[in-house]
Amino acid sequence: MKRTILFSLLFFVCMAITAQTRTVTDMAGRKVSLPTTVNKVFTDRFISLMAFALDEEMLCNSTFSVPDAGQKYISKAYCDKPLAETNAEEILKLRPDVILLSFLDDDDRETAEGMQAKLHIPVLLLKFELPQYREAYTFLGQALNRPASANRIIDFLDKYIIPLNGQTKKIAKRPTVYYAEGNRGLNTEAAESLHSQVIDYLNARNVAQVKTGSIHGMAAVSIEQILQWQPDVIVAWSGFPAGMDLPKIAKKELTTREYILTDAVWQQVAAARNKKVHQVPALPFGWIDRPPSSNCLSGVLWLAKQLYPENVSFDLNAALKEYFRLFYHVEITDKDIAYLINN
Known part of the structure; x- marks a missing residue:
């Protein structure tokens, strides 16, 4: 009887743990177990701005200082984040739920596996070259449970960016x-x-x-x-x-x-x-x-x-206003755009 109760308890504990995690396949083809809810992510320098666009509060580190003249053109939330690279001590101090790293080759895959084993924090590899952005944001929206934000970005890509690649080719x-x-x-x-x-x-x-x-x-x-x-x-x-x-x-x-x-x-x-x-x-x-x-x-x-x-023939100012709203979480004016382009 006691053994039956013990097995039942273990079963329900395992079910509870399973319910709090899920498995995703990252953009390097690695299967990674993630928490169901992701509140904080840590990134390397190439993924930082991509993750910030998805959710300005979710990103827990910045990777570049923003010059004083540029701070008007990006949300204060980015400027206020601690500068941190992929240093184990810095990552553990910030306690992210997930780590996002850029993926270019097999060396990056080895880096991700090593970091995940050392820190016991799930690590996802993400492609970040221009032709891969639609795929990247589709993946991020699903993996990080931010589908609405990801869809807004994908709509922007479909409206402005992807057509330019096709149009200029002709x-x-x-x-x-x-x-x-x-x-x-x-x-x-x-x-x-x-x-x-x-x-x-x-x-x-x-x-x-x-x-x-x-x-x-x-x-x-x-x-x-x-x-x-x-x-x-x-x-x-x-x-x-x-x-x-x-x-x-x-x-x-x-x-x-x-x-x-x-x-x-x-x-x-x-x-x-x-x-x-x-x-x-x-x-x-x-x-x-x-x-x-x-x-x-x-x-x-x-x-x-x-x-x-x-x-x-697209409206450059309209496109840039939408870009800054989506990716930097600020509203800019025609006057701002003239300053940014001419200075």
Whole structure:
């Protein structure tokens, strides 16, 4: 009799535990047991803004400082979160229900398995390149029990972002583009780099014939190479985000765009000479990359208008207002947009 009661108790305990958890398959194909209710998530730097868009209160850490000039353009909830990377002590202190990590290759899968075993916190791997955003937000909405928020974002992607990929693919004459980074524009990103994915997504032709390099990009090139490539358009980077732990760029008076437009050697490049040099907006984060996360979606909207002014007809201001509302949880005005784009 006692044995029967004991087995019954164990059965009901197991059923209660099972009812509080569920199994999902992440975007790396890993089966992960999650709590039924997810209140707090910790992310790495590439997933931070994606998770923040889904629920500004759910994210428990930030991964980049927001410059003072940019704090008007993102919810205070992000600015107030503690800066924390994937350090075990920091993660345990914040006590998340789930950890979200970016997924690019098998090394990331091993990292996730190791972290999950060490911390006893479920770890999900998430794809985060532009063509994967619809799939990513569908997965996040289901895994984190935020279907309404995810559906609003997916509707935005379907309305503005995904059509631009298809429309620009059909344009017969697409421009060649050089992405100018560094003090003098002599660093760049190859096609298929995380840092040039906005150019790729809009089906423009990246002229840079260089190796992709490290995760941070910034491949060095010579002015002689650029003179040979002769791009139709130059896109000038927005710089590193505040607090990014990378080699420092020396301070200077001229921006990269200003240097390109005034340097005598650069004037041998037709795009520079004809002032076809577009400055990437930088607030609250770079609109093309730095980081290569959901901030790139604003870059898709902006760059489409720069590269294909006669071929795309959507209302840029309306799209950006919706973007800032969904992803940064703030309302912006036409005046704000003019400032963001022109400064």
